[in-house]
Amino acid sequence: MLIAADYPFLEVLGTLLIFFAWVIWFWLLITILADLFRRRDVGGGKKVLWVIFVIIIPFVGVLAYLLINHDEMAQRNIQQMKAQQAQFDDYVRDTAGAGGSAAEIEKAKALLDSGAISQAEFDQLKAKALG
Numbered sequence: 001m002l003i004a005a006d007y008p009f010l011e012v013l014g015t016l017l018i019f020f021a022w023v024i025w026f027w028l029l030i031t032i033l034a035d036l037f038r039r040r041d042v043g044g045g046k047k048v049l050w051v052i053f054v055i056i057i058p059f060v061g062v063l064a065y066l067l068i069n070h071d072e073m074a075q076r077n078i079q080q081m082k083a084q085q086a087q088f089d090d091y092v093r094d095t096a097g098a099g100g101s102a103a104e105i106e107k108a109k110a111l112l113d114s115g116a117i118s119q120a121e122f123d124q125l126k127a128k129a130l131g
Contacts, residue, residue, distance in 0.1 A: 029054070032065050035073050038080075104129035 036042070036050050054061035066073075108125040111117045117125070 028062055028066075029058070032062055035069070035076060036065070038076060039072075101129040101131070 032054060033051070036047055039047070042050075050061070050065060054065065105126050108117070108122050108129070112119065112122040
């Protein structure tokens with residue numbers, strides 16, 4: 001049976017340090033493999049070689065990939081975030097519409113002022129916009 005006195009505080013910190021080092025290692029490995037498969041400027045053969053290098057000699061492979069491709073990784077992440085933001089903005093614009101009923105009433109008022117529609121037609125459009 002293990003008692004708290006048999007497992008001192010520094011050993012707990014050491015165990016936590018080792019645990020989180022492994023977490024960081026796997027995070028780096030997943031990040032690098034995701035970046036590698038997301039790349040469009042590298043063909044399948046080079047991707048296979050990088051994967052083999054990262055799996056067979058993991059520490060050297062990961063560090064080499066980070067040293068060689070660190071700038072491009074950052075640029076690809078920025079481009080992906082910009083594309084996601086643009087996609088989200090387009091979705092919001094499409095979902096929100098063009099200003100709602102106030103914009104429709106404003107357009108109808110402009111048509112009324114220009115003489116394109118009559119007052120009765122304006123009232124109809126206004127009632128329709130207000131719902």
